[in-house]
Amino acid sequence: MKRLLGHFRGQILRCFLAPLFKMIEATFELLVPLIIAQIIDLGIAQKDTGIIYSRSIQLIILGFVGLLFSVTAQYFSADAAVTFVKKLKHEAYRKIQYLSFTQYNETGTSGLITRLTGDMDSIQNGVNLTLRLLLRSPFVVFGACIMAFKVDAVSAGVFIGAVPLLSIVIFGIMLITIPRNRKIREAVDSALLTTRESITGSRVLRAFGREQAQAEEFSRKNSILTLLQERTGRISALLNPLTCMIVNTAIAVLIWLGAKRVDAGIISCGAVVALYSYMSQILVELVKLANLIITLTKSFACAGRVADLLDTQPEKKPAPAADKDTDAFIEFDNVSFTYKGAGEPTLKNISFKVCKGERIGIIGATGSGKSTLVELLAGFYPPDEGRIYIEGKDIVSWTKNELAQKIAFVEQKPVIFKGTVRSNLALGNENASELETESVLRAAQAYDFVNEKENGIDCVTEQSGRNFSGGQRQRLAVARALVKDADVLILDDASSALDYLTDSEMRKAVSKLDYPATFIVSQRTGSILDCDKIILLEDGKASIGTHSELLSNNEEYRQIHLSQFEEEGEAV
Numbered sequence: 001m002k003r004l005l006g007h008f009r010g011q012i013l014r015c016f017l018a019p020l021f022k023m024i025e026a027t028f029e030l031l032v033p034l035i036i037a038q039i040i041d042l043g044i045a046q047k048d049t050g051i052i053y054s055r056s057i058q059l060i061i062l063g064f065v066g067l068l069f070s071v072t073a074q075y076f077s078a079d080a081a082v083t084f085v086k087k088l089k090h091e092a093y094r095k096i097q098y099l100s101f102t103q104y105n106e107t108g109t110s111g112l113i114t115r116l117t118g119d120m121d122s123i124q125n126g127v128n129l130t131l132r133l134l135l136r137s138p139f140v141v142f143g144a145c146i147m148a149f150k151v152d153a154v155s156a157g158v159f160i161g162a163v164p165l166l167s168i169v170i171f172g173i174m175l176i177t178i179p180r181n182r183k184i185r186e187a188v189d190s191a192l193l194t195t196r197e198s199i200t201g202s203r204v205l206r207a208f209g210r211e212q213a214q215a216e217e218f219s220r221k222n223s224i225l226t227l228l229q230e231r232t233g234r235i236s237a238l239l240n241p242l243t244c245m246i247v248n249t250a251i252a253v254l255i256w257l258g259a260k261r262v263d264a265g266i267i268s269c270g271a272v273v274a275l276y277s278y279m280s281q282i283l284v285e286l287v288k289l290a291n292l293i294i295t296l297t298k299s300f301a302c303a304g305r306v307a308d309l310l311d312t313q314p315e316k317k318p319a320p321a322a323d324k325d326t327d328a329f330i331e332f333d334n335v336s337f338t339y340k341g342a343g344e345p346t347l348k349n350i351s352f353k354v355c356k357g358e359r360i361g362i363i364g365a366t367g368s369g370k371s372t373l374v375e376l377l378a379g380f381y382p383p384d385e386g387r388i389y390i391e392g393k394d395i396v397s398w399t400k401n402e403l404a405q406k407i408a409f410v411e412q413k414p415v416i417f418k419g420t421v422r423s424n425l426a427l428g429n430e431n432a433s434e435l436e437t438e439s440v441l442r443a444a445q446a447y448d449f450v451n452e453k454e455n456g457i458d459c460v461t462e463q464s465g466r467n468f469s470g471g472q473r474q475r476l477a478v479a480r481a482l483v484k485d486a487d488v489l490i491l492d493d494a495s496s497a498l499d500y501l502t503d504s505e506m507r508k509a510v511s512k513l514d515y516p517a518t519f520i521v522s523q524r525t526g527s528i529l530d531c532d533k534i535i536l537l538e539d540g541k542a543s544i545g546t547h548s549e550l551l552s553n554n555e556e557y558r559q560i561h562l563s564q565f566e567e568e569g570e571a572v
Contacts, residue, residue, distance in 0.1 A: 004307055007087040014080040018131040021073035023139050028066040030143045033277035035059055037151070037270030045269070077131035085124040092116060092309055098400075100315045101380045102340050107309070110193035115309055118188065119302035126299025129292050137289040144278040144285075151274050152267050155258050159279070162250035166286050169242045173235060174293045180232040181301040187225040194218045239290040247283035254279055320397040321387050328353035328389070329516050330377070330488070335386035337369075337376060346372045348540040349386070352533070359511065359518040361528025363560065364537035370521045371412060373537070374490045377519070379403040390488075408486035410494040414477030416465025421450055422457045424476060428484035436483060443509040444479035445502050446472065470497035478506065482513065489513075492521045503527060525561040 008015060035055050043052035096104075096112055104112075145163060148156035198205065198214050205211050258272035324331070331353045338345040346369045354360055362370045376383055379395060388395040390406065398406070408428070417424055425437060432440075437457060441447040449472055453459035465473045474497050481489060489510070495503040507527065510518070522528050529547040536543040536550060536557045543554050550557040 004088065004303055004310070007084050007091070008080070011080045011083055014076040014083075015131060018073045018076035018080060019135040021069045021076070022132055022136040025066045025069040025073065026136050026140045026143065028062045028069075029140065029281065030147055030278075031062060032059065033147070033274040033281075034151075035062075036277065037268070037274040040270035040273055041268045073132060077128050080131060081124045081128040084127055085120050088123065088306065089116060089120055092120075092306060095310055095312065098314065099312065101375070102315065103312060106340070108189070108193065110196050111189045112309075113196075114185070114189050114192055115302075115306055119185070119306055122295075122299050122302040123306065126296050126303075129295055133288055133292045137285040137292065140285040141282050141289075144281045148275055148278045151271050151278075152258075152261065155254060155261060155267070155272075155275050158250050158254045158257065159282070162246055162279075163282070166243055166246050169246070170239065170286070170290050170293060173239050173290075174297055176235055177232055177294065178297045178300065180228065180235070181298045182304065184225065184228050184232060184298075185301055185305060187221070187228050191218065191221045191225050194221055236294050239294065240287055243286050243290055244283065247279065247286065251276060251279050251283075315382070317382055317396050320394040323394070324387075324389050324392045326353070326389065326392050327355070329356045329358075329391060330354040331387075331389040333387045333389065335376065335383045335388060337372060337381060337384050339372075345384075345540050347376070347537075350542050351386075352535065352542065352544050354517050354533070356516045357514075358532040359520065359530075361531035361534040362519060362521045362537065363523070363525065363528060363534060363557070368537040369540055370537055371492055373535070374409070374492055374519050374521055377488070378407050378409050378490060406486055407488045407490060408481035408484040409490045410474075410477045410481045410492060412493045412496070414465075414473050414494070416461050416468065416473050416476060418463045419461055420455075420458050421453075421461060421476065424461055425457075425480050425483050428480040428482075432483045440479045440482040443482055443506070443513065444475045445498075445506045445509070446475040446479050450476075471499075471502070474498060475502075475506070478510075482510070487515070488517045488519070489515045490519045490521075493523065494521075495527060496523065500526065525557070525564055 035058055039052055039055045042048060043055060092115060096116075099107070141163065145156065145159045148159050194214070194217055198218065205214050254275055255272065258267065258275055261267045262269055262272055332350050335347060335350045336345055337347045350373065362373060364370050372381075375381055376388060377395075379398065379400065382396060390398065395403070417427070422437070425432065425440070429436070438447065441450055441457075449468075450457055450459065461467065461476075465476065468476065474494055478491065478494055481491075491510075495506060498506065503524075503526075507520075507530075511530075520528050520531060525547070528534055531547070533544055534547055534550055534557075536554060538556055543550065543557070545553065551561060
């Protein structure tokens with residue numbers, strides 16, 4: 001939480017001026033009952049119209065000046081809150097960009113979205129109200145008590161009993177609701193996750209006729225959220241009735257006691273009205289303070305979640321091994337890896353070498369670790385055991401930027417950003433020439449369909465590239481990787497949505513490019529049979545050889561190949 005406060009740097013003056021102007025405005029408000037008392041006692045009682053007019057003008061002036069101070073305070077508090085949250089959002093977004101894949105998976109997309117949206121809005125609202133009311137309301141409460149004693153010490157004794165009782169109610173409810181609001185935010189995350197999955201997977205749900213089941217799942221999670229909110233709301237709802245009951249009881253006692261003292265000639269009628277006004281001010285300010293505290297409990301819960309995100313430390317890299325004298329461009333040396341929370345290792349003791357210019361095919365059953373292997377090479381995860389060397393240098397020694405420059409990665413489900421085809425290709429190389437852009441589009445078999453679009457390469461790409469087919473998105477992603485001109489090209493099942501002919505043409509074009517190393521992950525033996533080496537993954541272990549070697553010596557590979565080709569000799 002201390003880290004969040006650091007984002008107030010540069011806003012200290014505004015954070016000082018906002019409550020200061022609010023307290024000046026509150027000071028004017030505390031003078032109003034005294035002026036009203038003078039109007040009653042000196043003006044009305046003595047029929048002095050001059051006093052009535054002069055005091056009325058004073059009230060108008062106080063109201064106008066108080067309004068100016070209030071508006072100024074509102075401006076400073078709003079500006080400080082917006083600027084604070086703006087800085088907070090920037091840091092949180094930067095933090096998300098550098099989370100490891102493991103940390104990202106633990107927090108989840110819905111949790112991160114909630115922190116950047118709903119939680120931030122709650123924090124902004126809390127900061128704004130805090131600067132406006134946190135000092136003003138107690139100032140008015142204690143100021144009204146002091147002014148009441150100045151009017152009549154005996155009658156003001158009622159304030160001594162009411163204020164502590166009100167404080168107990170307010171802070172007691174606050175302590176009860178703080179942990180409950182944390183649980184509510186967690187339930188919001190869960191409901192948001194279901195909502196997000198329902199929207200992004202709407203086609204799948206309709207295809208399987210699972211709309212009702214998904215609606216019931218959302219209803220279940222929403223019911224849990226509703227129950228938590230109702231229980232917390234019932235406790236929070238006690239705040240205003242209890243405070244009103246205490247204050248109204250105190251007002252009744254005050255009027256009764258004041259009436260007796262007026263009848264005895266000790267105080268004037270104006271003094272009783274002033275005391276009543278001060279008690280009413282206390283009621284209004286305590287209600288404001290109570291609502292502020294409810295808002296603050298939610299804001300603190302949200303701030304805690306954001307602080308947890310900002311306090312997340314980058315995963316420590318293992319100590320790098322010494323440089324290795326090897327003729328291999330890439331080497332996996334006894335590499336093992338287990339996902340966090342998984343019972344079994346995904347990869348076990350993987351070892352192989354890749355010489356410059358070689359093309360490596362990776363195949364295996366679903367869940368065999370194909371994507372994991374290339375993600376380790378890309379530095380997305382550090383290996384649990386063993387070492388990965390690139391040009392004889394432990395991959396742990398490379399910085400993220402160095403690896404990003406060295407490796408071009410095309411993932412299984414390519415992400416196309418909203419913008420244009422050109423802006424998406426610019427992610428790979430923002431300085432690419434028109435000739436280079438055309439060359440990579442042709443190699444990825446994307447040139448024709450891109451130029452058929454209005455504006456060609458400057459045609460619009462909608463969110464997630466939904467105005468392109470799955471195969472077209474894959475080819476655009478391949479072009480984006482090719483334009484990067486990296487040393488290592490990784491195609492992680494990047495042609496799964498392509499027909500055999502387009503896949504074959506794209507592979508032929510890519511094979512002509514001069515990459516020091518190319519990794520092709522595929523479910524099809526036809527996509528990797530011409531690779532220099534093929535890695536077959538089974539239960540986390542690797543069998544390595546050429547297509548013909550594996551076809552002759554490995555039954556698993558043979559079965560995969562025969563399941564895709566009717567005759568054994570076809571495509572061998």
